[in-house]
Amino acid sequence: MRAARYIPRPLKTRVRQWQAATRLAWIERFHAFSDEELLAALRSLGVVPGDVLMVHASFACFAGFKGNVRDAIRVLQLAITEQGALLMPTLPFSGTALEYVASVPVTDLKRVPSHMGLLSDMFRRMRDVTRSIHPTHPVAGWGRRAAALLDEHAAAGTPCGVHSPFHKLLEADGKILLAGVTVAALTFYHCIEELLEPHLPVRPFTERTYELKTLDTQGVLHLTRTRLYDSTVSARRFGDPMVEPLKRRGCWQETRVGRLPLVVLRAREVLQTVENMAREGVFCYRP
Numbered sequence: 001m002r003a004a005r006y007i008p009r010p011l012k013t014r015v016r017q018w019q020a021a022t023r024l025a026w027i028e029r030f031h032a033f034s035d036e037e038l039l040a041a042l043r044s045l046g047v048v049p050g051d052v053l054m055v056h057a058s059f060a061c062f063a064g065f066k067g068n069v070r071d072a073i074r075v076l077q078l079a080i081t082e083q084g085a086l087l088m089p090t091l092p093f094s095g096t097a098l099e100y101v102a103s104v105p106v107t108d109l110k111r112v113p114s115h116m117g118l119l120s121d122m123f124r125r126m127r128d129v130t131r132s133i134h135p136t137h138p139v140a141g142w143g144r145r146a147a148a149l150l151d152e153h154a155a156a157g158t159p160c161g162v163h164s165p166f167h168k169l170l171e172a173d174g175k176i177l178l179a180g181v182t183v184a185a186l187t188f189y190h191c192i193e194e195l196l197e198p199h200l201p202v203r204p205f206t207e208r209t210y211e212l213k214t215l216d217t218q219g220v221l222h223l224t225r226t227r228l229y230d231s232t233v234s235a236r237r238f239g240d241p242m243v244e245p246l247k248r249r250g251c252w253q254e255t256r257v258g259r260l261p262l263v264v265l266r267a268r269e270v271l272q273t274v275e276n277m278a279r280e281g282v283f284c285y286r287p
Contacts, residue, residue, distance in 0.1 A: 032065075032258060033066065033257045033258035035066070038260075040257075041256075041262055045254070045262060048080075049079075049083055049084060050080065050084045051085075052175065053087065054166075054169055054176045054187075055087065055119075055177045056088075056089070056116070056178050057072075057117060059118045059180075060118075064260070069118055069119055070122065073119065080143060084143050086123075086141065086143055087139050087146065088119070088141075089137065090114035090116055090123075091115055092113065092115060094115040096229070096231045097136045097229055098229075101135065101228070106214070107135040107136070109214060109215060110215070110216075114140070120140065123140050128142055129142045130150055132153035132164075133153055134154060134156065134164070134224060135212035135214045135224055136159050137159035139153070139165040149169065155224075158193075158228075160188070173266065176267060177264055178261075179262055180260055183239035184238065184240075191271075192270070192274050196275065201285065202283075203230065206230055209226065209227055212224050237284060237285055238284060238285070246273050251269040251270070251273060
């Protein structure tokens, strides 16, 4: 390890690049998968036409997929068809909501990118995809059921609570897909925080209600009055405690296609599991 200190930095960089290229070539040779195989994997997890499906995905984990980002989105669309709704969170920041609203007075939905990964940013720009009107937690949606799921987001009292697409996902008995990401990406947990707020050991939201502005894709300005997430509590939040209870209840459906791990959860089953955990004094916050 000490000898590594004497290796020139340009050489270290070339070695890392060679290692990454070798690993990718190995995956593409022995773990390649097609559109049809990805669709079959989703079907095996219970994703069917007409579903409401919220997707959290890291396209970097799609190594071996015989297609590009648009091809991956097309498979997701095929999985639920136009009769359903494909949803992806498109948060416009990578830090905290409080930091974001302090520096950005108006969220311009037409211009601001998604910081939830390449797949979500490509999706929100596609034809026939709509983005919900919200300053901090907009959701992109496609399909016949999408409009009803997105249309009241500006009225939500917290970013993911009642009137938001996350709460409507629950009402629609929707499903959540984790593709190459862990349960830490489960934005729906914020909806649960609003629903269970009186029973939580911490206060997840700010006491202050913020008045925030959003410019929709037609140039119309909207005002949202919302509490935001307390950044000190956000730093303590982690989803790992819910994984084993979900598995014990048979709610954790998972498979792998190529090297890509896929998990599908029902929103209502996640809520029921976290409710049971709360009754037992188990919560998704670090001490």
